[in-house]
Amino acid sequence: MLNLERLRTLDALARHGSVSGAADGLHVTTSAVSQQLAKLEREVGQRLLARNGRGVRLTDAGRLLAEHAARILSQVELAQSDLEAQRGQVVGELRLAAFPTGARGLFPAALCHLRARHPALGVTTAEVEPAPAVRAVLRGDADLAVVLDWYNKPLPVPEGLVRAPLLDDPVDVALPATHPHADRADAGLEDFAADDWISWGDDEFCHEWLLDTLRSKGVEPRVAHRAQEHATQLALVAAGLGVCVAPRLGRGPLPAGVRAVPVRQAVRRHVYAVW
Template sequence: MDLDVRRLRVLYEVALRGGITAAAASLHVTPSAVSQQLGQLAREAGCELVERSGRGVVLTPAGYVLAEHAKQIINAVEQAQAGLAALRRDVSGVVRVGAFPSAAGVLVAPAAARAIARHPDLDVRVVEAEDQQSRLDLRSGTLDVILLQEYDHVPTPLPSDLDRHPVANDPMHLITPVGWGRRSGRLGDLRDARWVASAEGTPCLRSTLHACRLAGFEPDIRHRAVDFALTLDLVGAGLGAALVPGMALRTVPPTVHVEPLVDPVTERRIFAVTRSRGAGPLRPAIAAFLAELAASESR
């Protein structure tokens, strides 16, 4: 039984993404092409790997077994390539980086520029990506590095097949309309204020709620905004106060007052994530970018 590694990657994408259509989008091919590859792999394996379920497909027990082995094979190939590149000390090739907007602008873009200047054969490509999608893209190999965030009291656990690389700490700031005149940096002074906060289920919202509760009150949230630029505009219009990380404060409207949060002190931590390298080295191109990224906070 000879199994094609490229077809194993297709099966792994279907398992990871939860269906043929999503896998096809990730692989930049048509759904029919994915179906054809799965059919050929099934013939090679001698058993059915997917079966119909409603309007889509699900993996069969054999499909799940083979997808798990496919993941291990893909990782082994990548580690072999990294080991050979490390022997050559070859800092070249493409590194694809996914990051959420505030980190992409403040950390990733300058680090990418420095890495390229230091290593002319290196090609760093940046994609704006939110947490859940970027994790899938990292595990599938579409991205090589992603940036994630976690707030105080809202940890971001990682599975064992991903490695964490600390990058920066980003203190939270209290922003209020200029006309309010409340500038102590203490949440307790705003217990009777209106608030602007992030959407339900987001780490930023959970961090805001926890900080306010530490200060002894439940915030009166009147407005919701995921985009920090919109949060600043809502606060600037006099509609409420908000907690915002420092990296989101590069452009502040003149109608917004910014104060470091001093009670309770709260921050978010930003870290890079790569696929686990096991006992082997990182690909030199990825290591070179991470080195520049780690140097960002000291600049």
Template sequence: MFDSRHIKTFHEVVRTGSYSAAARVLGYTQPAITQQMKALERDTGSALFVRVGRGLRLTEAGEALARHTSAILDAMSAAQEQMNALTRLRAGRVRLCAFPSANSTLVPETLARLTVDHPALRVDLLENEPPESLRRLTRGECDIALAFTYPGLHEQVPEGPVEIPLLEDQLTVLLPAGHPLARRRAVRLTDLAGERWIAGCPRCRANLLHECAEEGFVPDVAFMTDDNLAVQSLVAEGLGVAMLPSLVLNFMRHPKVAGRPLRPVSRRKISAYVLPEHLRIPATARVLDRLKAVAAAKDGC
């Protein structure tokens, strides 16, 4: 393996025609140039120059190396520029995997802020509910995963990723606009023990069953769907009530649906997960910084 400094010096000696001229251009002493060329000759295993009078002439090995030095130096320069760009966040690509309601709320605002500050940074958007999003992270299929957990379910997170808490998302009961309980400012689960329910994603469904069990009843789940818009439409038609996170209601508000907070308050925790070594990648760190800023503005809303 050649020392890049020696290649650069060799290129300058060839260009200027002498050690002394190369020394002046590079700001070295002539003995330093001589020592570098001797080191390069040891690396190549061959003499690179022969003296002809007061000048230098390339040997056959020297001519072979000289034909490649410009390409080597250009490649090194391009690599250094790319690394500098990544470090300064002029460029970079991050794969972000999030669940649907985060992709509709936290992610767009995060990307808008990144576009202003770092327009060359690219974010590839992926979508999966947890725990699949966390599995994709551990398999190396994404760089950041957004996931949510419900404290009462004692959910297991895969070992390895670092958790970065973002916000707590309050749960809300959805009622048909004409429902008697829609006149209240807040609703208790026990007030809805006799209702039919529309359940959401598997994790949300499990939490609904858990919270109702804590209140002493089993909900009558009439419909199940992962589509948050479908949940609201079913509630709007009077086919049941539902429990959704407030984050969903930030971007979907059906005119025939009333959302009321639960009492006592129940929340899910939303976090970003990243592998430890990815925290040192500037582009990934910047996306995380923007996610935290956007989440902080929404936390408690």
């Protein structure tokens, strides 16, 4: 009889495309993955893997068994859920992904509520930027992703995925307390045309949004510093090194010496779930 854990390992290899990827997805070592696959080959009496340069690929038999494994594992999980549902319990493993401020702002309270309602449900979380999070749902590596886009820059979501709005997140401009606009009730993005900006990396969705939005206001931004985390961006603002956009979700208290001024144009992030 085929071993479910070994089928799960084969399924992970097929989805991730490498032994190291399967190990990461299963939270085990690469040697554990290799051992499980070797045992599975002995069980079925056929070669399931072939060398492919420095990696491996599935043989025809391996691909065939991987297709069956995906269906078998899905049915086993469904059977477990149905049996527990008869007892009034929700069970299984729920894998969640969210962008960092979304995870910080939403997960703690939501997961405490979920655990209280469904104590038999296992939940794992990961901080993942929006576009990779959508791809993780497509690959089956996450069951649900909390993602964001902007009022003027939507995030592409492939057909076949469900998209449900959660909230709109207002955005402020964070600036040093000594800045001329620090005490204003609100400001336009164009009011910061002469300032150094603190942004994300070149290939980040939010960085592209910032450049596009400022340019639409007639501002060619001077990006002096780049940081992935809002906390780092705010620390640079506190040091007087520039200004940055500061969404409110998951932001927490501002560092000493930093002010947050609402954006007059009501700039918002749209936060939603994808599965």
